[in-house]
Amino acid sequence: MYPNSTLKHLIARTTCRAFDASRDVLESDLHWLRRAAAGGPNGGNLQPFSFVEVHEKKTREWLAKECGNQKFIAQAPLHLLACIDWRRTQRWMKLEKAPCVVEDSFSMFWVSLQDTLIATQNIVTAAESLGIASCYIGMVYKSVPALRERFALPPLVHPVVLLALGYPHSQERSPSAKLPTETIFHREKYADLSDAQLSELLGVKHAPLQQPANAENLRKFQEIATYLGGATFAQQAVAEAQERGFLTPAQVYFTLKYNGISLVDVNEALFEEIRLSGFQVAKNRCAAE
Numbered sequence: 279m280y281p282n283s284t285l286k287h288l289i290a291r292t293t294c295r296a297f298d299a300s301r302d303v304l305e306s307d308l309h310w311l312r313r314a315a316a317g318g319p320n321g322g323n324l325q326p327f328s329f330v331e332v333h334e335k336k337t338r339e340w341l342a343k344e345c346g347n348q349k350f351i352a353q354a355p356l357h358l359l360a361c362i363d364w365r366r367t368q369r370w371m372k373l374e375k376a377p378c379v380v381e382d383s384f385s386m387f388w389v390s391l392q393d394t395l396i397a398t399q400n401i402v403t404a405a406e407s408l409g410i411a412s413c414y415i416g417m418v419y420k421s422v423p424a425l426r427e428r429f430a431l432p433p434l435v436h437p438v439v440l441l442a443l444g445y446p447h448s449q450e451r452s453p454s455a456k457l458p459t460e461t462i463f464h465r466e467k468y469a470d471l472s473d474a475q476l477s478e479l480l481g482v483k484h485a486p487l488q489q490p491a492n493a494e495n496l497r498k499f500q501e502i503a504t505y506l507g508g509a510t511f512a513q514q515a516v517a518e519a520q521e522r523g524f525l526t527p528a529q530v531y532f533t534l535k536y537n538g539i540s541l542v543d544v545n546e547a548l549f550e551e552i553r554l555s556g557f558q559v560a561k562n563r564c565a566a567e
């Protein structure tokens with residue numbers, strides 16, 4: 279039991295990956311999602327964000343392919359592409375002959391990233407309250423040039439995340455495992471968990487990720503572990519996994535679940551995309567190196 283429906287929607291929400299493609303999000307509901315996004319707190323109240331609404335099936339199918347070939351994406355009847363948007367502010371300041379820092383200030387970029395995500399999360403909660411389910415799609419970071427072209431994003435508009443929305447196929451969605459709140463909240467000062475608590479709590483939470491130590495899994499694990507931690511580290515981990523018979527959830531995370539090599543190698547491309555969106559902060563960073 280929850281004390282009120284707001285808390286229920288915040289706590290019982292769970293990501294949906296099976297949408298009812300035959301039911302569009304009603305325009306009257308979309309109205310409230312827009313209002314919820316606009317109502318979010320944001321640094322300086324400049325509201326440096328925009329959302330591109332995608333309804334068309336063809337575009338949704340294109341998004342599904344572009345974002346790691348995740349097929350369920352096309353089934354969601356509505357997508358919102360959440361973007362940092364400093365264009366409105368910059369144009370206004372130019373018109374008013376006012377000095378403007380939004381291209382050059384990393385702190386403004388940083389705050390606008392937070393503002394954009396707060397607005398997006400407001401949409402998620404508002405949607406829940408209307409019976410509309412959602413799924414964030416983070417892979418847009420790999421497709422910035424294509425998104426820029428397809429959605430005609432002008433300079434100083436940078437895509438951050440995609441939000442798939444729609445009615446779920448089933449109201450019965452099993453909640454994902456979460457850490458106990460005591461591990462996330464620290465009273466007055468940060469307090470580390472003991473090694474034993476850490477292994478127990480995170481091990482239990484991520485237990486379903488455990489994978490057999492078969493030849494294919496070990497080969498992939500060893501390749502990525504060698505790249506990230508060196509040959510000795512990787513060989514020891516492989517020997518232990520062989521003896522145990524499985525790769526632990528922690529070992530699977532940045533090897534078999536997410537490819538750690540790609541996650542590191544994409545850094546430079548990400549900075550370049552931010553720069554190509556018109557933000558000079560990435561350039562400053564390179565100049566400092």
Ligand SMILES: Cc1cc2nc3c(=O)[nH]c(=O)nc-3n(C[C@H](O)[C@H](O)[C@H](O)COP(=O)(O)O)c2cc1C
Nearest residue numbers: 291292293294295348413414415416417439453454
């Ligand atoms: C920034 C971000 C990016 C995400 N990207 C994806 C994605 O590309 N595909 C997907 O299926 N889920 C994605 N998710 C959903 C997460 O996997 C999900 O939130 C997480 O497993 C916790 O489950 P829950 O939302 O049901 O509590 C993303 C979530 C966030 C916040």
